[in-house]
Amino acid sequence: MNSLPSTANSDNGRHENGETSTGDARDRDLMLNFLGKVRLSATTRGDAKEEDEGEESPTELNTINSAGGFLIVSPDKLSVKYTNTNLHGHDVGVVQANKPAPFKCLTYYFEIFVKDAGSKGQVAIGFTKESFKMRRQPGWEVNSCGYHGDDGHLYRGKGTGEAFGPTFTKGDTVGGGINYASQEFFFTKNGALVGKIPKDIKGDLFPTVAVHSQNEEVSVNFGRNKFAFDVKGYEASERNKQQIAIEKISIPPNIGYGLVKTYLLHYGYEETLNAFDLATKTTVPPIHIAQEDAIDEDDSSYDLHHRKTLRELVRTGEISAALEALRTLYPQIVQDDRSVVCFLLHCQRFIELVRDGKLEKAVKYGRLELAKFVGLTGFQDIVEDCFALLVYENPEESSVGYFLKDSQRELVADAVNAAILSTNPNNNNVQRSCHLHSHLEKLLRQLTVCCLERRSLNGDQGETFRLHRVLSNNSTRR
Amino acid sequence: MSLFRILINQLEEEDEEMATSKKVITREGWEKKLNAVKLRKEDMNTLVMNFLVTEGYVEAAEKFQRESGTKPEIDLATITDRMAVKKAVQNGNVEDAIEKVNDLNPEILDTNPELFFHLQQQRLIELIRQGRTEEALEFAQEELAPRGEENQAFLAELEKTVALLVFEDASNCPVKELLDISHRLKTASEVNAAILTSQSHEKDPKLPSLLKMLVWAQNQLDEKAVYPHINDLSTGKLEDPAE
Numbered sequence: 011m012n013s014l015p016s017t018a019n020s021d022n023g024r025h026e027n028g029e030t031s032t033g034d035a036r037d038r039d040l041m042l043n044f045l046g047k048v049r050l051s052a053t054t055r056g057d058a059k060e061e062d063e064g065e066e067s068p069t070e071l072n073t074i075n076s077a078g079g080f081l082i083v084s085p086d087k088l089s090v091k092y093t094n095t096n097l098h099g100h101d102v103g104v105v106q107a108n109k110p111a112p113f114k115c116l117t118y119y120f121e122i123f124v125k126d127a128g129s130k131g132q133v134a135i136g137f138t139k140e141s142f143k144m145r146r147q148p149g150w151e152v153n154s155c156g157y158h159g160d161d162g163h164l165y166r167g168k169g170t171g172e173a174f175g176p177t178f179t180k181g182d183t184v185g186g187g188i189n190y191a192s193q194e195f196f197f198t199k200n201g202a203l204v205g206k207i208p209k210d211i212k213g214d215l216f217p218t219v220a221v222h223s224q225n226e227e228v229s230v231n232f233g234r235n236k237f238a239f240d241v242k243g244y245e246a247s248e249r250n251k252q253q254i255a256i257e258k259i260s261i262p263p264n265i266g267y268g269l270v271k272t273y274l275l276h277y278g279y280e281e282t283l284n285a286f287d288l289a290t291k292t293t294v295p296p297i298h299i300a301q302e303d304a305i306d307e308d309d310s311s312y313d314l315h316h317r318k319t320l321r322e323l324v325r326t327g328e329i330s331a332a333l334e335a336l337r338t339l340y341p342q343i344v345q346d347d348r349s350v351v352c353f354l355l356h357c358q359r360f361i362e363l364v365r366d367g368k369l370e371k372a373v374k375y376g377r378l379e380l381a382k383f384v385g386l387t388g389f390q391d392i393v394e395d396c397f398a399l400l401v402y403e404n405p406e407e408s409s410v411g412y413f414l415k416d417s418q419r420e421l422v423a424d425a426v427n428a429a430i431l432s433t434n435p436n437n438n439n440v441q442r443s444c445h446l447h448s449h450l451e452k453l454l455r456q457l458t459v460c461c462l463e464r465r466s467l468n469g470d471q472g473e474t475f476r477l478h479r480v481l482s483n484n485s486t487r488r
Numbered sequence: 489m490s491l492f493r494i495l496i497n498q499l500e501e502e503d504e505e506m507a508t509s510k511k512v513i514t515r516e517g518w519e520k521k522l523n524a525v526k527l528r529k530e531d532m533n534t535l536v537m538n539f540l541v542t543e544g545y546v547e548a549a550e551k552f553q554r555e556s557g558t559k560p561e562i563d564l565a566t567i568t569d570r571m572a573v574k575k576a577v578q579n580g581n582v583e584d585a586i587e588k589v590n591d592l593n594p595e596i597l598d599t600n601p602e603l604f605f606h607l608q609q610q611r612l613i614e615l616i617r618q619g620r621t622e623e624a625l626e627f628a629q630e631e632l633a634p635r636g637e638e639n640q641a642f643l644a645e646l647e648k649t650v651a652l653l654v655f656e657d658a659s660n661c662p663v664k665e666l667l668d669i670s671h672r673l674k675t676a677s678e679v680n681a682a683i684l685t686s687q688s689h690e691k692d693p694k695l696p697s698l699l700k701m702l703v704w705a706q707n708q709l710d711e712k713a714v715y716p717h718i719n720d721l722s723t724g725k726l727e728d729p730a731e
Contacts, residue, residue, distance in 0.1 A: 043523070047529075050526050050528065051528075255704065256697070256700050256701050256704045257697070257700065259700040259703050259704055261696060261699050261700055261703065261721060262721065262722070265696070265699065265721050265722055266539055266693060266695040266696050266699070268722050269695065269699075269721075269722070270536055270539050270540070270695070273532070273536055274536075274552075277556075279551070279552060279555045279556060280555075281551040281554070281555055282540075282548050282551040282552040282555050282556075284551075285545070285547040285548040285550075285551045286540070286545055286548040288547075289545045289547060289548055290545075318555075321555070322555075325555075325557065416557040417529065417530055417557075419557070420529055420530075420533075420556065420557060421529065424529060447724075448532075449722070449723055449724040450532060450535070450536075450724070451527060451532060451724075452522075452718070452724030452726070453698075453699065453702055453718060453721065453724045454525075454527055454532065454535075454698070455522045455523075455525045455527060456522065456702060456706075456718045456724070456726070457698065457701060457702040457705055458525045458527070459518070459521045459522055459525060460702070460705035460706055460708070460709045461705050462521075463513070463521070463709055463713060463715070464705065464708055464709045464712065464713075467511060467709075467712045467713060477527065477528075477531050477535075477698075478528065478531050480694070480698065480701075481531055481534050481535060481538070481694065
């Protein structure tokens, strides 16, 4: 499948304004993705500052929304004492943390230490909603849950509890936690796990402590001091459990080989592909890649050699030569000088001039080729960022330094590759979507969406899935 | 209505409830989500490089570094050494393999008595295969028996291996699988894994784990939603949700 594009398919070329067929519109959408990718590389600095970082955690007890009159919160807002003599069940002294438990993580956990069990030892630890009635034990009302010291029972939404664990009293450290992955509450006593129950409450949950008889006194640790319970170890074992469940799943043997092969084909890494092919055939035993049919179906070997040549030109910064080659081989790709591919190539040429320190030439080139994109939504911001390179003495270290990185060349090379794939006359409309994504990429996208979707159905609780994190986690476990 | 009927009806109602409580995501909506995923090319390249390096395709890894600019996570020269060891075992040159491992890092065998035993056992198997019975016995007594005394499991393995000598024609032997090529491959992959571990590198590539994770993630999501699946991992073809 290495035929040169026939003259017939140069009719497929895009026209500046009138998108004549849905196919063309779709091609344009596909290519516009690459502009998104440019912006992505501008924002992703090691994944660190994505949304779930910097979630606030409880730090102290809430002194405003608590059952005043029955209890006193200490000046450091980290301990609470019942000062009244309780008369009936509605005189519980309840206090919540100042903030709800963070939820964009695997677990949340806090501990209390019972300083004094008072006259009846009716201390409780649990989680409640913001609107919780502050004179009721956590767990007595719906949308709350609590582990009670006097009977060791667990209460969740009813006046009666269920047998759960040991009682706790003066001198005991008791912890309450939420496991967002399994959607469970768990409780601990003196550093050991007591038990867990399903979490059926949605929305924000506040760490909550209750005292209910004279002189009961409890201090709270929101993580400022070392916990009695090994939370990190618990998290690790929960992760491990999941990992073991995943490793148990069986997939067809050697399936990775076919995916790597189609990936290399898709992106035009021809030399790698040849070396890989040769090696898989000569290993003992030879690896039979079963997906030959699937590969042909997608026609991913289309114009492999041309794609390889162009990739190499872009990757070595020979942008003028790349444009020249495209004019000769694929005039339909470059006939519209305002297409995404042309735009990216012109930007890259500009970037290469800056890299070589030819600033004056860069300015001239920019005026000639990039100025026409100013005013076009989706293009202008990138043009501006490109020109920003001129401002800095050391542009590599500037906020637009990503343009000078290898990954930018790779991105432009990928865009050219996708544009060439879209000229394949054998593609019908269904296969058009294949241009942009290799099989491997489709699988990774599906994986990501499944994980995100599941998380979103859990009220956005738990860790987000990030491929980058999975890949950089180079543990030598197992 | 009989009690049985009532029960059946109840079950059916529950079934319906289960079905309706699942979120239904159309193909169009799903594809929109798929396209919105911010996937970085470098990450995919890293994944492919990790596969090439871990599986030991050194030439392909070199080319890939050149063609994609992806840095391999370990020195590519160490792959060549590792593959030379692996190949030696695959070809039955166990003595050579042991020497090569020790050249690479003598700690590998010192800290892995089980691996060292398996290599010695493989060497014994090769001697028996070649009909060098006397040599084989001498080797078993001098090198392997002392290790068997230290470890019951090793002793059992050793006895099993020596049993190969009982039959003149090994194809009649109940432990003939030891002579099979697959046993060499098993030993080879064990030594391969040990070398990778000694280089603080995972012994398995990440790609198969991610594929398993995909199957797992789909299973998990199935409990809560109906959406288009990928069932064929080799093509990544998106299939409409079952009615």
